[in-house]
Structures are given as structure tokens and as C-alpha cells.
Amino acid sequence: MNPDLRMLRELGESRTPPADQPPADLRRRVLTGVLSDRSRRARVPHRSAGARLAWRFGAVGATAAAVTAAMLIGQTGHLAGTAPPARAGAAPEAVRILQLAAHQVTAAPALAARPDQFVFVESVDSEMFINIGKAKGPNGTQLATAQLMPQLSRSWRSVDGTHDDFLRRLPWGSSRRPLEQPVPLSGCRDGRQTDPAIPGLSRACTPRPAVRADLPTDVDEMLRYLYRPGDEGTGEPKVSVDERAFQRASDVIEASLTAPAVQAAVFRAVAQMPGVTVTPGAVDAAGRHGIAVTRNEGEFRFGLIFDPKTYRYLGSNAGLVNLTTGIAGVTVSGVKSGDPTTETAILRVAIVDRAGQLP
Secondary structure, three states: HHHHHHHHHHHHHHHHHOOOOOOHHHHHHHHHHHHOOOOOOOOOOOOOHHHHHOOEOOOHHHHHHHHHHHHHOOOOOOEOOOOOOOOOOHHHHHHHHHHHHHHHHOOOOOOOOOOOEEEEEEEEEEEEEEEEEEEEEOOOOOEEEEEEEEEEEEEEOOOOOOEEEEEEEEOOOOOOOOOEEEEEEOOOEOOOOEOOOOOOOEOOOOOOOOOOOOOOOHHHHHHHHOOOOOOOOOOOOEEEEHHHHHHHHHHHHHHHHHHHHHHHHHHHHOOOOOEEEEEEEEEEEOEEEEEEEEEEOOOEEEEEEEEOOOOOEEEEEEEEHHHHHOHHHHEEEEEOOEEEEEEEEEEEEEEEEEOOOOO
């Protein structure tokens, strides 16, 4: 067996939970994703190069995170954890779009919220699932099929971080995936946080409010924040400081959907990042056409998508520039190089009084 495939199979088997336990990705969200960082939306973690390009292998129950990691290790350039480089700046067209996006978002008022309320976010989230079969092609590679699996996600996040969050997923478009049951995500109360997946288990915690007051609104401060040292404890292989900062930009945008001043600072900060260009004709996870501000590094491409007329932020995506380099010994059909492997489209943001309430 191909060593890469053996590694993927073993990884998948190690992640397969017993039949009476929740799926591994749900347990990971509860234990280390949303519970450890409630500043991020309650959904599949969207936090790192490894996580963003983590495909799901239906036939073998494994992910390509190991392949992603191996590719990242080989990358060169400024390493995260050092001081920000001299600001060469984005391409002129990217700067124009980002400045217009900043102007557009500052025209919207911040959403006022009480501590006992919830931030409601409706989005379309899509991941690429790859099924590896037993058949082999003429060149000896194993044959696999790929498909993007979109879901409509609705999350309710506690404004002050002490009330229980709530996550629900519904089928989207032509998807026929089963309806996922509502998932409660415990708040941090009296310094303890329970695990809905494991009754009786709790952990020490600090409240992570959905409406954050610690994010910069000044452009220079935002640049320092995006270029700060560290990998958020993921232990993922090192990437360049510019790539890490660009990835963090989408994280901050999603953590500040109620704060226009923070989002404007992010857009203006990204305009000062080297290697940022424009990709016209982008389509977000909800099928909306837009224009993407993108950054390619090595085999990876990350993009922020904007409405081409209003410059409103629509969402983000990530993918491999060349899919054939992503999975050694496997021929994948149903997807072409450059297609996104994960994507998110923001549809609605509102403040509501209780978890589960629609605006």
C-alpha cells in the first residue's frame, strides 16, 4: 500500500468514534474548537491551514491533514513568530477593493447587544469530501471522487460567553445529507465549562464573549495583532508570517461581524500585506458571484470574497492551487485544481434574545 494512503487510513481509523459516541469532528468542535475559543463561530473550525484544508475521506474515514502538514513543512519564507516584514503592500487593485470594503462596512452601525443576548449568524459552510475506492486507474493510482458538501449553518453565540451557545445545521441546495440535530455548546459559568458530549466532564474556563471588546480598530494595531507571534496552540507546521496574518484576517472578520470598525481595520490592514492580489469571477459557498482578494503561498490559496458592486464582505474560501500535488498516488475526479476545499458564505447576522430564536 502506498505509504501516504496507509498513513491516511491509520489516521482515519484513529479518529473513528465508537458507535454510541458523537462524530469525531463534533467532539473536536466541542472539546477543542468552540469551547476553547468562543470568539469563533460555532461550526467546523476554520482556524488554520491544516484545518481549512482538512478534507474528509468517506471511504477510509481519514483526512488529508497529514498531507497538508507535510507540504507546509517544506514551505519557505518569513516564519510566523518574527516581526512583521516591511509593508510592500497588496496589488493596487486589491488595495482599491479593500479600501472600498472598509468604507462600505463603516457605513453600517454596530449591533448593540445586552450581555444576556445572543449573536445569530446564518452561513453556508462547505467542505470537500473525497471517497477513495478500491479500483485503480491505468497509471496504477487509486481512483477517488470528490464533492463539495454544503450545509446551512445557524449558530447562536452568547454575547457575554456565560450562556449556552447553540448550533444547528440544515441541508443546503441539492445536498441530501441528513439533518444534524441541534448541538448545545456550554457557556463558561463560575469558571467551569461542561462538555455536552460527555456527561459529568467539565473543565476550567474563561468566558469568551461573542461580542468582543479586545479587537483593534486602529489599522497599525490591527497589523500588529494579525502579525503577532504564535500558532494559537495548534502546533501546526510553520508558515510565513504574511500567510499566517492573512489567514488570521478572516478569523478576525468572523469574530467581529457585529463590529464594523474592527472589520474596516482588518480590510485596511490586509491592503498593506504583500502578495495579496485579486481574483475576479469568484463564487461563494451560497452561489453568489463576487470578486476575491486572494493570497497564494506554495500550493495553498486563501481568499476573501466581496460583492463586486457594493463591496460588502460575502465570505471566504481556501483551496489547493494544484490538486494533484495534494494526494500522492490518488487520481481524483469530480474536482479540478483551484477548486475550493473549504468555503464559508455569511448570509445573516443579528442580535436575538435567546438561543434558537430566528430574527
